[in-house]
Amino acid sequence: MPKVLVSDKLSPTAVQIFKDNGVEVDYLPDLGKDKDKLLEVIGQYDGLAIRSATKVTEKILSAATNLKVIGRAGIGVDNVDIPAATAKGIIVMNTPFGNSITTAEHAISMMLSLARQIPEADASTRASKWEKNRFMGVEVTNKTLGIVGAGNIGSIVADRAQGLKMKVIAFDPFLSPERALDLGVEKVELEELFARADFITLHTPLTEQTRNIISADAFETMKKGVRIVNCARGGLIDEAALAEALKSGKVAGAALDVFLEEPAVDNPLFGLPNVICTPHLGASTTEAQENVALQVAEQISAYLMTGEITNALNFPSISAEEAPRLTPFVKLAEMLGSFAGQLTETSIKGIRVEYEGAVAALNTRPMTAAALTGVMKPLLADVNMVSAPAIAKERGIQVETVNREQQGAYESYIRLTVITERQERSVAGTIFGNGKPRVIQVKSINMEAELAPNMLYITNEDKPGFIGRLGTLLGQLGINIANFNLGRLDVGSDAIALVTIDGVLDEDQLKQITALEGVKQAKSLRF
Numbered sequence: 001m002p003k004v005l006v007s008d009k010l011s012p013t014a015v016q017i018f019k020d021n022g023v024e025v026d027y028l029p030d031l032g033k034d035k036d037k038l039l040e041v042i043g044q045y046d047g048l049a050i051r052s053a054t055k056v057t058e059k060i061l062s063a064a065t066n067l068k069v070i071g072r073a074g075i076g077v078d079n080v081d082i083p084a085a086t087a088k089g090i091i092v093m094n095t096p097f098g099n100s101i102t103t104a105e106h107a108i109s110m111m112l113s114l115a116r117q118i119p120e121a122d123a124s125t126r127a128s129k130w131e132k133n134r135f136m137g138v139e140v141t142n143k144t145l146g147i148v149g150a151g152n153i154g155s156i157v158a159d160r161a162q163g164l165k166m167k168v169i170a171f172d173p174f175l176s177p178e179r180a181l182d183l184g185v186e187k188v189e190l191e192e193l194f195a196r197a198d199f200i201t202l203h204t205p206l207t208e209q210t211r212n213i214i215s216a217d218a219f220e221t222m223k224k225g226v227r228i229v230n231c232a233r234g235g236l237i238d239e240a241a242l243a244e245a246l247k248s249g250k251v252a253g254a255a256l257d258v259f260l261e262e263p264a265v266d267n268p269l270f271g272l273p274n275v276i277c278t279p280h281l282g283a284s285t286t287e288a289q290e291n292v293a294l295q296v297a298e299q300i301s302a303y304l305m306t307g308e309i310t311n312a313l314n315f316p317s318i319s320a321e322e323a324p325r326l327t328p329f330v331k332l333a334e335m336l337g338s339f340a341g342q343l344t345e346t347s348i349k350g351i352r353v354e355y356e357g358a359v360a361a362l363n364t365r366p367m368t369a370a371a372l373t374g375v376m377k378p379l380l381a382d383v384n385m386v387s388a389p390a391i392a393k394e395r396g397i398q399v400e401t402v403n404r405e406q407q408g409a410y411e412s413y414i415r416l417t418v419i420t421e422r423q424e425r426s427v428a429g430t431i432f433g434n435g436k437p438r439v440i441q442v443k444s445i446n447m448e449a450e451l452a453p454n455m456l457y458i459t460n461e462d463k464p465g466f467i468g469r470l471g472t473l474l475g476q477l478g479i480n481i482a483n484f485n486l487g488r489l490d491v492g493s494d495a496i497a498l499v500t501i502d503g504v505l506d507e508d509q510l511k512q513i514t515a516l517e518g519v520k521q522a523k524s525l526r527f
């Protein structure tokens with residue numbers, strides 16, 4: 001009988017469902033907070049059900065010798081080392097919708113509490129002070145609410161805020177004009193949102209792109225007296241910069257459900273009067289906890305008992321027979337998508353995937369799903385092959401696939417084109433005999449490059465001396481070049497360099513490379 005550990009507080013419904021499905025279950029809701037104890041016992045379990053308090057680190061995973069599945073009863077999986085779990089073949093699942101309404105309602109509650117200083121007025125009244133003149137609030141009617149991240153939760157917040165007669169503007173690179181229209185929100189760029197919003201609410205996952213999305217510089221560009229709500233993740237706001245902005249009066253108030261360090265017991269923001277804090281309660285309602293407990297227990301049981309996979313974040317849906325033939329192309333498609341996604345800075349209207357040659361005769365759906373996953377991953381940390389097509393559809397991203405079985409110069413190749421409002425950008429690749437993916441064309445420029453974990457992508461003017469200058473600069477920066485690939489259309493037109501480097505470029509190094517004479521665009525790419 002498979003054995004599951006529930007290491008965070010979950011509704012008793014979960015325990016019952018495990019038992020009903022023939023899964024043995026240990027319900028130890030405080031264990032997740034005790035890293036050493038978790039490390040000691042994790043080896044016994046086939047499944048692990050968690051919320052946000054259990055941190056599933058690489059170290060924990062290395063001791064999880066029997067673990068097959070981790071189920072997150074909730075949305076954010078930033079407490080799970082997914083690459084490490086994937087490397088160990090452990091499925092990571094979440095429950096993407098179970099607590100979204102509840103979290104959106106918490107954000108709205110926080111916004112209204114902020115507008116009327118409810119917590120402080122409550123404390124003062126109960127201290128027998130009756131300070132009627134001290135608590136002068138603001139109305140939310142006709143005020144502008146800026147939503148950063150218009151996904152599931154952000155969209156519900158938008159709907160509720162319109163019920164409160166607010167003007168809603170939203171920034172989300174994956175929000176299509178059609179979807180914005182549906183939601184009744186005005187799609188704006190982040191700078192415009194900062195400049196116009198009276199209230200700002202955050203609803204993005206925590207990723208490398210969103211970390212400190214509200215920084216000291218961002219506060220500079222906001223309206224004086226703006227109020228900020230964060231019910232997403234602590235790392236989205238630079239807490240020290242927020243403390244300064246509150247002290248200077250630039251920010252009139254902040255309502256925070258999440259913190260950089262959790263549990264937050266000693267946070268500098270606690271000392272400030274115009275701050276409202278809750279202990280990561282966004283998902284804490286009876287209804288949401290019932291939803292997520294039920295879903296996670298069903299999903300984990302189904303996987304352990306029948307192999308069925310739902311809401312997995314790290315596993316493609318491919319049948320056992322197809323797997324060996326599809327896997328290299330799935331990998332290639334995801335890498336091409338990731339390549340194009342990392343180069344795309346504006347919102348995506350469409351994606352075209354062309355399969356040429358022998359690959360066109362295979363089941364290309366998982367490949368298209370992998371390509372979409374790769375394109376969207378820089379922005380949606382939790383996207384996977386199962387969810388990517390649905391997300392693309394919901395966001396109004398047109399997906400077109402073309403299968404041509406006749407062979408050209410290569411036995412098989414895949415070309416992926418990302419279509420934005422401004423341009424179309426294509427990347428093509430193939431699989432060589434060794435099963436490794438190779439890029440064969442970027443923006444119509446032929447080249448041949450193996451994709452490596454750390455790469456530098458450069459578009460430059462094709463003029464004598466450029467390669468020498470670039471090599472010298474990389475040397476000065478202490479960056480070792482492992483491989484150097486070049487391509488160009490015609491003499492003197494744009495050229496592309498794809499450089500495999502040892503180690504990761506930091507922002508300053510990338511700035512210096514961008515400033516090099518002849519460079520038109522420089523990007524650090526990770527695969």
Ligand SMILES: NC(=O)C1=CN([C@@H]2O[C@H](COP(=O)(O)OP(=O)(O)OC[C@H]3O[C@@H](n4cnc5c(N)ncnc54)[C@H](O)[C@@H]3O)[C@@H](O)[C@H]2O)C=CC1
Nearest residue numbers: 075076149150151152153172174204205231232282283379
């Ligand atoms: N406080 C709490 O208890 C809870 C917090 N959460 C947090 O809320 C987050 C959002 O949840 P959902 O709405 O369900 O996720 P979602 O995946 O449906 O939406 C996230 C949205 O953020 C957008 N996004 C990504 N990068 C962005 C960027 N750089 N700028 C602007 N938008 C960007 C995405 O395009 C997407 O539309 C979760 O990742 C989780 O961290 C979720 C549930 C409860």
Ligand SMILES: O=C(O)C(=O)COP(=O)(O)O
Nearest residue numbers: 051052053074075076283
């Ligand atoms: O679902 C999420 O992303 C949450 O942040 C909810 O966290 P929790 O399950 O309440 O610890």
